[in-house]
Amino acid sequence: MNLIRVWAVTYKEWREILRDRLFFAMAFVLPLVIFLVLGWGISFDVENIPFAVLDQDKTAMSRDFLHRFIDSRYFDYKGDVRSEREFDALLAHSDIRFAIIIPPRFQEHLLAGQSTSVQSLIDGVFPYRAQVAKGYVSAIIANFNSYSLADYLAGTRGISREQALAQVAPVLIDPRYLYNQALRSQWSMASGLLMLVLMVTPPFLTALGVVREKENGSIYNIYASTISRSEFILGKFLPYLLISCLNILILWWVVMNVFGTPFKGDPLFYYAASVIYVICTAGAGLLISLLVQTQVAAIMLTMVISFVPAMLYSGLLVPIESMEAGTQFEAHLFPTLYYLRISWGSFLKGLGWAELWFDVVALMLYAIILWVVGYLNFHKRPKQ
Amino acid sequence: MNSSRFLLWWDRVIAMTVKELKQLFRDPVLLAIIVYFFTADVYMAGNGIKLNLHSASVMVIDHDHSAASRELIYRFRPPYFDLKGEISGKKEAENLLNKGQILAVLDIPEHFQRDLLRGKQVAVQxxxxxxxxxxxxLATSYATEITAGFGQDLAMQQLGLSAGQVDSLPVIEDRHRxxxxxxxxDSWFMSISELLTVITILSMMLPAAAAVREKERGTIEQLAVSPLTPLQILLPKVIAMSLVILLGTAVCLFLIIIPVFHLPVKGSIGLFFAVTALYVFATSGIGLFIATVSRSLGQVSMLVILLLMPILLLSGAWTPPEAMPQGLRWAMAISPLYYFIEMGYDILLKGxxxxxxxxxxxGLTLLGLVFFSFGVWRFRRQFG
Structure with a gap:
């Protein structure tokens, strides 16, 4: 391998990137935009659920019960309706996502020591949100019930209210949220999205770099020159590696300062692992560039083979454990899973080489295989 | 005279539309990718993303080893939880949690049973x-429900009440629908949202790519000297791509979403296609604008992704409007996908x-008119 030739290709590529100002700006802007949009855009915090009320009782007790919803930060009170039929239009138009109906004689039943029922309607279009909303409703009702029962027992059995309360709700659960104490989905999202963005943009840039020459026909200059394939591939790749390495730092800064995610691990280890990951994903870009002839096809194919594993098979949205066995196996075939572990481990859990060495080795193997396959399939003599 | 001119005008549009379709069908890779987007991609999104708790691994630290503690542990069962056994100490628990091998650890304190029998309130960690x-x-929410249920049964037992007597207690029954x-x-929500996103990507990308390809190859000069008006050059590209996208939508709906995921279509399919056609037209205006700004396909694709990201963020596909900050909620009015997603779910799921x-x-019609006339205006200035 002749380093002067490698340098010549690198220098040429670098000038080309610099002269295409839009492309150059995009190389930095695009990862940042994808990152910010998804970081802010995908939020699993279920709050401010808009809801409306049909109170057929209108007593002190029904109002007290409803105020547990109205005052909660999880719900956003939109007003009262006069009949059940009004809910249909409101729910169909997504003006409200949740409706609650208090039956007549609500207070009368409770004061007489009888049970009553409250009907709630939940918009199930987005199932996760419906499930969480259902959980909130059950929790509010259960809490109301234990006080109501305690009052009743205190009255009928002559014990103190505290004692009654302990009897009614004997076991409490005390959850400790590890790694993400405030349960802020943005922390997990931001540190996880590094995986996604670095999966999408390096292959994108690399594939475009090679396919552009193919589409313009300037690749024939390379075919006809004395440069060897490894020199060409390496020279071509270096400018994009440099851009991606800068992007890692920029995104890292954003994760910590814009999204406020703490970094608990070892910065050097994390940076090294990230560079390996970028080499690995850029290798996927090289493979794509060998398969296709046009830039549009290259872009589409990159999106297809990078977004899908990053979104679906990495564990970012769907945890690996809750996948079916077949899907779990597929998930282990993509590099995204290993890098996500490194990313969450470093940011949220404060782990390092000792715990994460396996994932780093997996990424290395991945990178080697991709580049070797890419190298072997890149021919200076196009088949006719 | 007028009518024959009108016919000639349309003849030219139709001839150009046929040319666009032929050109598309001669790019097998692009075609394969379009097919992939409408079938496998939607299938994977619908099948892969399940945002619910499914056999989450739990381990227990049982300091009490009593009948009561075993009874509580026994309730952590599938479908939500999968009990992986018992461990002895916090160190081991921490280790397993760090590695991500288990999701939660239940810690039952000493004297659990004794305290319960004495009527004391006990906290389980x-x-x-x-x-x-x-x-x-979700894990916290279900664990809370399980312990609350355990507590309630225990309370009933201690108070000497059987399950049948709940009627004669002042409690609210939680009836949700x-x-x-x-x-x-989940697959209903996910597959529809993916289909609508795919339609968005393609309706921006395909017309823009078709227009810029002519620029890149220089064939635009031939079109400019032909008797075609700028609108006659652009309209066929939009019509041809809209046809392909509508065909793809039909394939996706009738071959994937309805038969595989058993989506019950509540509304009118005809209305859905009409809305889709309108939407494709509106977003292709954005594509045409991109085509006028960029010089190469590489630039087109970067701009498409750059514009696509905010459109996705502001669409409500992942985060509904109520969960957005106020400023972004206003900005949603300019995302065409917001209207499309709203209407898509309303027609297909809500009927x-x-x-x-x-x-x-x-809203969508207005946006479409603005985008489309802006795109044509820019193009006319460039080539008119």
Whole structure:
């Protein structure tokens, strides 16, 4: 391998990137935009659920019960309706996502020591949100019930209210949220999205770099020159590696300062692992560039083979454990899973080489295989 | 005279449309990718993403080893939890949680049973890995429900009440109904949202690519000297791509979403296609604008992704409007996908008719007119 030739290709590529100002700006802007949009855009915090009320009782007790919803930060009170039929239009138009109906004689039943029922309607279009909303409703009702029962027992059995309360709700659960104490989905999202963005943009840039020459026909200059394939591939790749390495730092800064995610691990280890990951994903870009002839096809194919594993098979949205066995196996075939572990481990859990060495080795193997396959399939003599 | 001129005008548009279709069908890779988007991609999104708790691994530290503690542990069962056994200490628990091998650890204190029998309130600790917030939230919510249920049964027992007597206690029965998707099947939501996103990507990308390809190859000069007006050059590209996209939508709906995921279509399919056609037209205006700004396909694709990201963020596909900050909620009005997603779910899942949709329909039409005329205007300035 002749380093002067490698340098010549690198220098040429670098000038080309610099002269295409839009492309150059995009190389930095695009990862940042994808990152910010998804970081802010995908939020699993279920709050401010808009809801409306049909109170057929209108007593002190029904109002007290409803105020547990109205005052909660999880719900956003939109007003009262006069009949059940009004809910249909409101729910169909997504003006409200949740409706609650208090039956007549609500207070009368409770004061007489009888049970009553409250009907709630939940918009199930987005199932996760419906499930969480259902959980909130059950929790509010259960809490109301234990006080109501305690009052009743205190009255009928002559014990103190505290004692009654302990009897009614004997076991409490005390959850400790590890790694993400405030349960802020943005922390997990931001540190996880590094995986996604670095999966999408390096292959994108690399594939475009090679396919552009193919589409313009300037690749024939390379075919006809004395440069060897490894020199060409390496020279071509270096400018994009440099851009991606800068992007890692920029995104890292954003994760910590814009999204406020703490970094608990070892910065050097994390940076090294990230560079390996970028080499690995850029290798996927090289493979794509060998398969296709046009830039549009290259872009589409990159999106297809990078977004899908990053979104679906990495564990970012769907945890690996809750996948079916077949899907779990597929998930282990993509590099995204290993890098996500490194990313969450470093940011949220404060782990390092000792715990994460396996994932780093997996990424290395991945990178080697991709580049070797890419190298072997890149021919200076196009088949006719 | 006038009518023959009109016919000639359309003849030219149709001839150009046929040319665009032929050109598309001669690019097998692009064609394969379009097919992939409408079939496999939607299938994977619908099948892969399940945002619910499914056999989450739990381990127990049981300091009490009593009948009561075993009874509580026994309740952590599938479908939500999968009990992986018992461990002896906190160190080991921490280790397993760090590695991500288990999601939660239940810690039952000493004298659990004794305290319960004495009528004391006991707290049970649950350590949850919340690096994935969705799982963390759901696991906590279900664990709370399980312990509350355990506590309630215990209370009833101690108070000498059987389950049948709950009627004669002042409690509220929680009756909830989840509308539109009663069993909270994630694949309905996910597959529709993916289909609508795919339509968005393609309706921006394909017309823009078709227009810029002419620029890149220089064939635009031939078109400029032909008797075609700028509108006659652009309209056929939009018509041809719209046809392909509508065909793809039909394939996706009738071959994937309805038969595989058993989506019950509540509304009118005809209305859905009409809305889709309108939407494709509106977004292709953005594509045409991109085509006028960029010089190469590489630039087109970067700009498409750059514009696509905010459109996705502001669409409400992942985060509904109520969960957005106020400023972004206003900005949603300019995302065409927001109206499309709203109408898509309303028609397919909620069975809404035109009356409910008229606001969204009006918004989308206005946006479409603005985008499209802006795109044509820019193009005319460049080549007129």
């Amino acid at each position: 649950l350590q949850v890995d919340t690096s994935n917030t969705v799982l963390g939230t 989840v509308l539109y998707n009663p069993n909270q099947i 809404a008719g035109i009356a409910v949709l008229k606001d969204s329909l009006l």
